[in-house]
Amino acid sequence: MKPTTRGTLAAVVTGVAVAVGATATPAAATGTVPVPVPLDGVAKSLHTEVPGIGLELPLLVPGVPETPRYVQGRLIPEHALPRVPMNGVLPGADLRLPLPHALGPGFDHVGADLPASDLRALTPGLELDAPLSAPDPQHYGMPNLKMPEAGVLGPVLQTVVGGDLGAGPGR
Structure with a gap:
């Protein structure tokens, strides 16, 4: 795998992890889920x-x-x-x-x-x-x-x- 492909893949995985973490943190921090x-x-x-x-x-x-x-x-x-x-x-x-x-x-x-x-x-x-x-x-x-x-x-x-x-x- 080329270094540029690895870098792009790492950036995408990092972005997905940040997006998932950003959506899960507020509900877990407050103890409630707004509906x-x-x-x-x-x-x-x-x-x-x-x-x-x-x-x-x-x-x-x-x-x-x-x-x-x-x-x-x-x-x-x-x-x-x-x-x-x-x-x-x-x-x-x-x-x-x-x-x-x-x-x-x-x-x-x-x-x-x-x-x-x-x-x-x-x-x-x-x-x-x-x-x-x-x-x-x-x-x-x-x-x-x-x-x-x-x-x-x-x-x-x-x-x-x-x-x-x-x-x-x-x-």
Whole structure:
């Protein structure tokens, strides 16, 4: 292969990589994917103003699960089925509804802006312990019997939701 062909091929591959990286970075950086709802065709065909709708869909990112921890006196480690943290955002929406002077002069639109909000979650987990105790030196290293233990760790969700509702003139 000639050096000029190799250089051209390298430039094309680099350009494609930059283009793909440029389109993927904003969604990955914000944690949401914007989804516009195209209603322009409806507005043009009906010759009227239609609501404006824009949505944001979340991208969930799984974290590193908790590791099992050995506790003195237990045969099965803590966090037998570990909880997995999930980070992401709740979906957002931007809605605008035309109301021609329904609220009086100067009020042509009603809008709601519900931005995407951060979400932190933990999946359910499981705690177990065997019906035997740790080896007991007073019984020549034989374990004692005890009641088995089982518990379910519930899921955890943490977020703060906000939004704006307003009315005003213009689009």
